[in-house]
Amino acid sequence: MPANLPPEAKAKLAKYSDAKTVEEKIRALEEFLSAVPKHKGTENLRLWARRRLAELREELEARKRKKVGGGPRIFVEKAGAAQIVILGPPNSGKSSILAALTRAKPEIAPYPFTTQTPMPGMLEYEDIQFQLVDTPPLLLDQPESPVNNRVVGLARNADALLLVVGLDEPRPEETVERLIGFLEDRGIIVSRRKGIVRVRKDRSVSGLRVIVRGGRMVGFTEEDLRRLLSTYRIYNAVVEIEGDVTLDDVEDALFTTRVYKPAIIVLTKADLPGAVEKAKRVIARRPEGVPVAVADARTGRGLERIGEALFKMLGIVRVYTKQPNKEPDPNPLILREGATVLDAAKRIHKDLARKFRYAKIWGPSAKYPGQRVGGDHVLRDGDIVEIHSK
Ligand SMILES: Nc1nc2c(ncn2[C@@H]2O[C@H](COP(=O)(O)OP(=O)(O)O)[C@@H](O)[C@H]2O)c(=O)[nH]1
Ligand SMILES: [Mg+2]
Incomplete structure (x- = not known):
């Protein structure tokens, strides 16, 4: 659904893009939110603006805290050949996966929120090591919870993701879909089919330079693209397109950044009754290019080939x-x-x-x-x- 923004709302977004400081960005987004009409077509953009605003305000807060000294540190220094972040809802078995694959000894318990801070461990694969990072849970029922922002930040900085869902859930296929949807809403794409657009303003380019990599412009021409960008006062730019992309995707990409992260869906607790049938339902609905491992973390069964799979997908x-x-x-x-x-x-x-x-x-x-x-x-x-x- 196209946004069809009125000119003053577009002007505020342009102001946001040009803003140099966090304070300026916050002001521009606040002005945008009061200028944007509230209808279905602008829903995504409004949602994005509110989230971005929350992130920026948190950044400002964090900076103030830093001046006073301290504050929780959630960034994990990268080590080894790549950093792989373990994500999933509470109690899904994330810490058990870290314990099964590495020498780390995280706390494992049959109740949620045992893991409060990220914990790294090293997974050996042939002659290299991957750094796995266990995280606090994602709260899919409270998508706007600030707890989620921190975990999403870790995921955005990772080289790949392990998406952990337990087969003790009645409908794990739905949880997997919600988890992937949750990440997509925050610009983290795990399926190779989804389009990624990057628009880079560049005065040294005359007009637009469009680069399409392994995908298509769906339902629009370069002329449509030129017209859309000119309404945002973008005349000279490099537009890079990967995967299948619509004109709405291009409009979203002007202000949001989508990143592709290779991912493996890890279904844990495969030893429980009914697990095989449930796993089949997840596999039937998995997104393109996302492999599924079905594992019992207590014996390590099903986890033997995670290292190899990561190695292949990381290139x-x-x-x-x-x-x-x-x-x-x-x-x-x-x-x-x-x-x-x-x-x-x-x-x-x-x-x-x-x-x-x-x-x-x-x-x-x-x-x-x-x-x-x-x-x-x-x-x-x-x-x-x-x-x-x-
Ligand atoms: N039966 C079974 N239980 C598991 C498995 N993996 C984890 N659990 C149990 O599930 C609970 C939550 O595990 P934990 O790793 O702490 O989950 P986290 O909250 O996602 O880190 C604990 O009671 C674990 O013993 C598994 O593969 N099979
Ligand atoms: Mg845990």
Whole structure:
């Protein structure tokens, strides 16, 4: 449903986008909320504005607290190859998953709210480690609760998510859907099919530059796009589109940011009666590109392949560096798919990239062992690289 905003409401949103400080943003959003007409078409936008306002006010509060010193710390420093945040409703078995997969010893109890602060643990997969972070529960029945904001913040900063739902629930398929919907409302997308749009204002571009990656513009043309953006006084911009995207999605994307997070649905308590039938119902309705693991956390059954599944969905490449006439370092560099020899050099040392001459490679991306390549050579998982510099 299109928003059809009156010009003064659009002007307030433009003011919000241009605002530099938190205080200015808060003022612009308050003005927007009093200027926006209240009908079905503006519902999403109003909801977003109210949430954003709550976040900004919290940010302001947090800053004040910081000045006095202290306050709860909920950010968890990343460690290992990637950070995976465990999310789910109360008592779903999140802490038990952390305990089953890592050496961490979280408190596990048959009543809700045992976990008050996030707790990390390391999951070993082959020669790398993933950091799992257990979290306080998400309250799907009270979506606007401030408790949720903190957990959502952790999820937004994560590299991937484990969505934990217990098969002791009567209708876990509905809980999974509500959980995914809850995250979507906050701009965290777990399904590959959902569209993601990024609009970046850029004065150095003449007009609009539209980049479509593995998706489509559904029901609109570049001319429609140009017309919509001009009503927001955006004339020069790069518009990136991934997945299937409508013009309404573009309008939403002007003020909200959607991020894609790879996710695995983990159904726990598979040992309980009736669990198999319930799990089948979840699997039948799962979103595209989101695998489902059916697990019994007490024995670890069903969790054996979580590490491998995470590794595949994160698009990680392990590269082993070596010095001439020496054995490769057993601890790999962790790079993203598509990374080049120069990216590897940069990771080792800034200077090494600057003084780079050539590299020799062994392994999956080498045509023959010890092949000599340039900096733009794309690496594959398991490659061994020997960098030669000036
Ligand atoms: N039968 C069974 N019970 C489980 C399983 N996983 C967790 N539980 C129980 O469910 C309750 C909540 O578990 P907990 O890990 O604390 O859930 P959290 O609140 O989501 O962190 C505890 O009583 C656990 O013993 C499982 O796989 N099977
Ligand atoms: Mg817990």
